[in-house]
Amino acid sequence: MIQFKFLGILMGVAVRTKKPLDLHLAPLVWKQLCCIPLQLEDLEEVDLLYVQTLKSILHIEDSGITEDSFHEMIPLDSFVGQSADGKMVPIIPGGGSIPLSFSNRKEYVERAVEYRLHEIDRQVAAVREGMSWIVPVPLLSLLTAQQLEQMVCGMPEICCEVLKKVVRYREVDEQHALVQWFWQTLEEFSNEERVLFMRFVSGRSRLPANTADISQRFQIMKVDRVSGPTQTD
Incomplete structure (x- = not known):
């Protein structure tokens, strides 16, 4: 652990x-x-198919299945069930030796749900x-x-409006054409692309839920283009 x-x-x-x-x-x-x-809904949120299977076992009589035909339709013969990693395991101690039948199917479903919720x-x-x-x-x-x-x-989505609140401008203002193009491009990015942008400028991939907790701000600054060295004769 x-x-x-x-x-x-x-x-x-x-x-x-x-x-x-x-x-x-x-x-x-x-x-x-x-x-x-x-609750059962919590398990349903992560494994809908398994919950549907358990419900079909619980209400199997609605499909015309009787005690005589139960094992012809249900491939389980004991108190074993599927774990979160897909393996078949006993859902209660000694479950592998407890027969599953038409009459105890309700207990089986309850035990299976209990096992998965507290696995x-x-x-x-x-x-x-x-x-x-x-x-x-x-x-x-x-x-x-x-x-x-x-x-x-933090927040799973990188929101441009939040970034605009924490950006700093140096020798350029937000009305500058290049700044406008920058924000327009960033807004056109997918969230995955904005995450990559955040990793590049700050080393983080998520923002705190509260904007006030963003202590590390990124800067947009104007850099004068400097020509390279010239070769002398």
Whole structure:
């Protein structure tokens, strides 16, 4: 779990220093970090096909399937299910030896959902422990998942209007034709291209959620063209 604690430390540093990380975690992970109870909808958001499969097992009688034909339609014969990495694993201790039947399918679905929603509890706890070394973790429960994600990762979109608020002009003003062309070009960029631009001028790929937290500003300056050295006879 050391790597997850280290990730938590990095996330805590990002919050404390207001230097966002380009980090992509499932929405349910952010909820768990904030101690927000998970629902079936959270699993559906990350694995819709699996949830649909479980629902079809739960309501299989709607398709005319009876106890006699249950195993002809369902390829599972015990309490095993698909994990987040696609492997078939027992969803409860000893699940591989517990038969799945028409009569206990409701319990199977409940157990399968419970397993998937809490599959990474230990990893999330390790991340929270790492964060606790940098920031007061109990305060995370006061945040929404979206708020925490923005504090750690900043804004996913590089907005030109935000950049205009933090730019500095030297020996040129915003009305200059070259400056106008610059902003016009940047606005025509895709977000991926603007991310590359930000990496070039600042070394970062995301902006803090709060504009006031942008301490590093980039500059647009006028540079006089200097002719190269001339060769003397």
